Amino acid sequence: MTVEQRLAALGFTLPEASQPAAKYSNLVNINGLVFLSGKGPSGQPKGKLGIDFSTEEGYRFARxxxxxxxAVLKAELGSLERVKRVVKVQGFVNASSDFEEHHMVLNGFSELMIDVFGDEGLHARSVFGAVSVRDNLPIIVDSIFQVDSNI
Structure with missing residues (x-):
């Protein structure tokens, strides 16, 4: 089963890949390691976890x-079949000072990667609470993938 077939079986459709909002690239590929710029949820929701949104809503935003x-990987690489491994994920959760469930929010992203890539989707990660993020998004995630440069 291909990655896109797994996505369809899970009931997901990829959005159109977003373009950078400023002077940077969506990703940089160095010797098969792809560093993706931070991305936020579709629809550009605004607000903080613990004030405007619940942990469950944050989980859905992370997904x-x-x-x-x-979508960005597919647009830039031509095929998600080039992804060999999800290496590292770093989440920045826009949250109130007393919010403590950052890790549960980022699970939305992490579990999707495992659902889509299987064992190769399991990754190292960090998650941080932030007093503010760009455009007041509830979460921003940057990530590193290993890709097959021979395809």
Missing amino acids: QVGLEVL
Whole structure:
């Protein structure tokens, strides 16, 4: 089963890949390691976890970010079949000072990667609470993937 077939079986459709909002690239590929710029959820929701949004809503936003990341990878690489491994994920959760469930929010992204890539989707990760992020998005995720440069 291909990555796109797995996505369809899970009930997901990739959005159109977003373009950078400023003077940077969506990704940089160095010797088969792809560094993706930070991405936010589709629809550009605004607000903080713990004030405007619940942990469950944050989880769904993180899953949306995962779909956005996959859309960018597909647009830039031509095929998601080139992805060999999800290496590292770093999440920035726009949250109130007393919010403590950052890790549960980022699970939305992490679990999507595992659902789509299987064992190769399991990755190292960090998650941070932020007092603010660009455009007041609830979460931004940057990530590193290993890709097959021979395809």
